[in-house]
Every structure is written in structure tokens, then in C-alpha cells.
Amino acid sequence: MDKIRDLASQKAAVIFTKSSCCMCYxxxxxxxxxxxxxxxxxxxxxxxxxxxELALRGLGCSPTVPAVFIGGVYVGSATDVISLHVDGSLKQMLINAKAIWF
Structure with missing residues (x-):
């Protein structure tokens, strides 16, 4: 789990995916x-x-991919991220974490 936390905090936005997952894409x-x-x-x-993947599950990521972290904090899976985008808060979260600039 420490490796996941380290990777998740190395950049403003981090996504754990699988190459064959359409929602990840x-x-x-x-x-x-x-x-x-x-x-x-x-x-x-x-x-x-x-x-x-087992560590992500241990952190409460369900499903395990895509697992999205913004500013080192677990935001959620595809459904959560899309909900945040629809209500307009995803963009602000990315701005606050300095993942995008405006």
C-alpha cells in the first residue's frame, strides 16, 4: 500500500488503469x-x-481500475469521476491540485 500512496502523491493527478479497460481509456x-x-x-x-491491484482494493478502491487520485487523495472510480465532471467540481479539483492552470 505504501507504493500506491507514494505513486499517488508523486504527481497532481494519477490514474491506475489497465490497458484493456474501456472506462480507463x-x-x-x-x-x-x-x-x-x-x-x-x-x-x-x-x-x-x-x-x-490488491493494494488498491485494500485502500477501498472498488472497482480497482480506474482508480483516480488528485492531489494524492483517492477521488474514486470512473462513476465518481464522471459525476464530479458533470457537477463541475472535477475541473476545480484539478486546478486546486495544480494539475491544470487557468
Missing amino acids: SIKQLFYDLGASPAIHELDKEARGREM
């Missing part, structure tokens, strides 16, 4: 469209990806 595209450049950790391409 959608969330990454949303961040890019908003002007963010998140750190992407594709668990199916990481040497310790399975261990990282």
Missing part, C-alpha cells in the same frame, strides 16, 4: 481533454501490477 481522455497530464500506471503492464 475514457477517464484518461477526459483528463487530457481538460488539459491535465496525469501519471498513468497500467497495472497489466507493471511488473508488480497484481500486487498493486
